[in-house]
Amino acid sequence: MLKLTRKVEYSLIALRHMQGKSIDSVSSTKEIATRYNIPLEILAKTLQHMAKENIIEAINGPRGGYRIKAKLKNINLAEFFEKVEGPLGLSDCFYDANCMQIEYCNIRTPIQRINANMINMFRSMSVQDITN
Amino acid sequence: MLKLTRKVEYSLIALRHMQGKSIDSVSSTKEIATRYNIPLEILAKTLQHMAKENIIEAINGPRGGYRIKAKLKNINLAEFFEKVEGPLGLSDCFYDANCMQIEYCNIRTPIQRINANMINMFRSMSVQDITN
DNA sequence: TTATATCCGATATAAATTGTCGGATATATT
DNA sequence: AATATATCCGACAATTTATATCGGATATAA
Structure with a gap:
């Protein structure tokens, strides 16, 4: 009862991870999944979802990944x-x-x-x- | 996410029901289950549990039921x-x-x-x- | 004695959450 | 152009939690 879901937790973990890096550097799903021991495919979905919501931004292709797009202070x-x-x-x-x-x-x-x-x-x- | 369980909801419904009656009158499981459309057996468990926690008090036998025991203001x-x-x-x-x-x-x-x-x-x- | 009520462990069902799979699309690098 | 690495995304499977049911025991007023 009254629990957060993993999806929310994974989202926050990922955001905090990205926030610790320089503004234009990207973080790949694999990098975050490995670092925090999160199932890759789940994290992938979670990040895709945040990208659709314009919280983060996806960079496709090799050396791609995600970076923060929104002002987290305003959410x-x-x-x-x-x-x-x-x-x-x-x-x-x-x-x-x-x-x-x-x-x-x-x-x-x-x-x-x-x-x-x-x-x-x-x-x-x-x-x-x-x-x- | 962040939901109450039915058990909590049924407990509150039952307490509110009992609180609407005179202090020494009892409410049976069946009475409450029928009144609020709650599955009888589930409500029975719920009320038994509250009785164990001394929130309500059980009166056995025919014409039995439950009544409020604790000061709800203090919980x-x-x-x-x-x-x-x-x-x-x-x-x-x-x-x-x-x-x-x-x-x-x-x-x-x-x-x-x-x-x-x-x-x-x-x-x-x-x-x-x-x-x- | 009987009917009505609580008591309570075991089990079944349903719903939500969490995780997996397969294959597509995009793009930097060589 | 080919390749490797990344995101993208629908369908599905497994697990966990919540919800509900069953069977039979105990208590007691009438």
Whole structure:
């Protein structure tokens, strides 16, 4: 319960790795996968996804790889999690009503309050706060 | 990602239900399961678990059921989640080191900071804040 | 004595997460 | 032009976690 996914963790590991290098040097999937003991194919998917979201930039071909494209200071954690994993919410019912309890549920509103607190908390931290 | 489990949701639904009744009246598993469309056996387990944690009290026999035992005002959400689901943490590595990345991980400390923020947020709300 | 309730371990099912495979496309280097 | 190294990407498989079910025991009010 309340866990981050590997995809998010791998994304942050990769970003932190890239941030430790000079601005125009690139990092290949293999380099990062080896360095942090991450399954290559998974990391590949993860990096491709971040590239589509314009967080990082892909350089094709030999000597290619990825480098940071966005200003990490300007991406808060709530945005980042949503870019990487989709909608945030303690329960699915906030964005998808397919729940047996929905009609009778007596805790939907209260849980929305916790949810709002959680999202605010994530909004108050930038990706850079994590990768620095 | 970052979801509550049904067990937690069912627990809160049941508590809120009981809180809406007079202090010494009991609510049976069947009553609650029917009312909120929750699978009976699952709810039974959930309530038994809360009884073991002294959050509620079980009355055996016919006309039995459960009633609230603890002061919900004095149980914060972090405690409550831990009683119902076990240790809280955005990653398992905070209480169980069985992770391929643990030796090389470059985000453990930063994620611990997010984690601390999250737990503080849950500490700042009582179960009663939710069930009232 | 009977009916209704909790109790509880074992097991099955379903869903989500995590990881693998195969083959395509892009491009720097030789 | 050929080659090697890299990203790209859909389909699929395995694993883990969460959710639900089953069977039978115990407690007690009526």
